[in-house]
Amino acid sequence: MNVHLDPFDPFDRDFESIEAIADTISQILQCPVTIEDSNHRLLAYSTHAPDTDPVRIATIIGRRVPEHVISMLWREGIIEQIMGSQVPVIIEPIDSIGLNRRIAVAIRHHQDILGYIWVMDEHQGIDEQGLDDLNKASHAARGKLLQVQTQRRRREEQSFEFFWGMLTGSMDSEHRIVDRAHQLGITLPKSYRIMIIEFDTLLNEKLYEQVLYTIHTAQRHRKVLHVRQEQRLLVLIDATDEDMDGHIAAWMLLMERMQQRFGVKPIHLTSGLSYSLYMDVVKSYQEAITVMNMKKHLPEEMRHLHRYEELGWYRFLPTMMQERRARPMKHLSLSKLKEYDKEHQSGLVSTLSIFLQADCNVKRAAEMLHIHSNTLMYRLKRITDIGGIDLNDMEQKISLYLELKMDQWQS
């Protein structure tokens, strides 16, 4: 049912806009068309569409492809197929999400994917010639998308600079920050936090793109600003609603997805406190860093914690460590035990540590150590004898506990 009869290439001309390209494709193929950027954000869609499916409606309304659709397309391997193919790909309908039959082609520039053209082809009216036209259209769209991309890149550069300025505390006043945000067209939330996502490898250009792709396609989270730093991604997120537990959980899920799709593995995810003054970005950032360090030094204790406010008394550890470094004083009892341990390979210190962690419950501690409780009793007696420790004295136990935690941090 195609209506082009002459060998003349309808896409060999300058289009004034991406919308014009979409409309042209739609006219030629007589099908609804949408054009997206690389993050599945809507760039243009054909008007006068004869009929359209729920997914297309949702995409146009939300100005991006719905998250669950992207998820499904990934799960079915369709996105990878499109990204890997130089020619249009036919996608069979997926009724469960209301997706009709369509044809998709990637818009590329060398290796990079700039976006996608989607054509709804419910009645399978597109023939070989149509696919060829679509291919030509994708070439024609490249120029326009490159423009969009460079524009976005420029804006991103500026936002990076702005964000770094806040992170390093080099912005000198609150209203300067707000003004600058306004200038850049960034709407700052009432309340925010700084979040750090650390990966197991250096975030090179490609990985970075992939990470951002994952984040961008999940519209659930409002990520206002972000910047990359070696193995880390620093993000300023909206903290206005303050269902932070759910918030973090959602991000964790996102990280999981990232690993599934690209094999990029975020190892840690931490966040500072929430603030409303943007002069406090430095503070929130420092807090996130503190949590990050804590996770590295005390992985066991920090296993399920991500936010600074969850640290409990551990938030005092860094400053305590500082104090200890400034005035190194060895704990008399502990150093005696350590000495004994060194001479007799006898793990009294670790026994003590676990005993304390088990709330001084002999039974529990013995189980944790996989030893008989009388063995533990014996060791405890040795500990009290050698170290001159009274295990019925809270003061001493606190002292030991803190000291042990600090030792653990340093090792």
Next chain:
Amino acid sequence: MNVHLDPFDPFDRDFESIEAIADTISQILQCPVTIEDSNHRLLAYSTHAPDTDPVRIATIIGRRVPEHVISMLWREGIIEQIMGSQVPVIIEPIDSIGLNRRIAVAIRHHQDILGYIWVMDEHQGIDEQGLDDLNKASHAARGKLLQVQTQRRRREEQSFEFFWGMLTGSMDSEHRIVDRAHQLGITLPKSYRIMIIEFDTLLNEKLYEQVLYTIHTAQRHRKVLHVRQEQRLLVLIDATDEDMDGHIAAWMLLMERMQQRFGVKPIHLTSGLSYSLYMDVVKSYQEAITVMNMKKHLPEEMRHLHRYEELGWYRFLPTMMQERRARPMKHLSLSKLKEYDKEHQSGLVSTLSIFLQADCNVKRAAEMLHIHSNTLMYRLKRITDIGGIDLNDMEQKISLYLELKMDQWQS
């Protein structure tokens, strides 16, 4: 047996030195003579002494009156008698300390006592005329002693300035400090500490003199430098031997004596760590201040502690408080308990505090609280319910313990 026959006053002339005065008195009275300053330090003694007692020998050898002699003289009220009397005072022999009969007169300038003249009068050979001569001698000595005093005052001024410079960290290098000490004739010990003695009243000129008198007459302690500051006396003491426990104990005793003699009551006595570099005076001073603050905020816990190294984990408290003030985050469980306490006047928080201090031993804590142990059990159940606290979790208990200590500090 006196040998002056003419009414001519032998003390109505200029003496070239204090020794000359001592010799002149000795010649006239035919007795051994010693002249001391107000702190019982030897200034001069007559030569050609016919006979002399153990105390005099010890005084001359040690260049000061032995401590136990001064103690005895105070105990017998003799020093006070001499200080209060305008005329020579006869002191009967005290055999237990080897003190023969002697006559003493204070050298005074207006109200101030500049020193003392002591005359050994074993054979009671001094008559009215002799006492009168002694009086005249004391007037004659005044000028010389004033010279000595002003000299000492000048040197003290300089040492104050020097010490303050170190305390405030305004000395810029180690060798500058050592040079300056050399210049002032101060021999700095290899290792030192800063000690703070705080009194219950402002240290006015008079009290200050009395305090110094007590310290000076106790030669046991080597006090190198000192300076007064409102209610405090700051002292740099020799820490080379490092029998600090005994050292502090001795100072405590000294303080006791001070109270007995003058009613000046030192309330706190604290010391920083010992250092050997004199650039570290600031540190030791800061540490002493820290201990002082600690004693004020947590008197119970610090009752028997004086030195920074005895603080144990408490040395982290100030920096923890700082952190807490920087980021005020209320402890969820504790604030619930506090709220409940406020509504029901039910001391759950204090119960918890004591329970923790009693090492979570129900029996012990119940005794401390003067309640039945089941009452405590009941309250503990309420605490776990209301505060959502698991009292079998060391982490939580540590958190609570630290938080409670910080609360206590702030209140």
Next chain:
DNA sequence: ATCCGCTTTGTGAAATTACACAAGGCGGAT
């Protein structure tokens, strides 16, 4: 007065824990 929730104290049974003692393993020194 009466009720009700909160608290304290007392009692006794059940569970847990501490402790003394015995037996044996392990490794280094003689």
Next chain:
DNA sequence: ATCCGCCTTGTGTAATTTCACAAAGCGGAT
């Protein structure tokens, strides 16, 4: 090989702790 100090495990008993329940006091509300 033998001894010895150090460590581990097992057993049984004594002591302690925990817990459920009863009784009753107290203060505020109805």
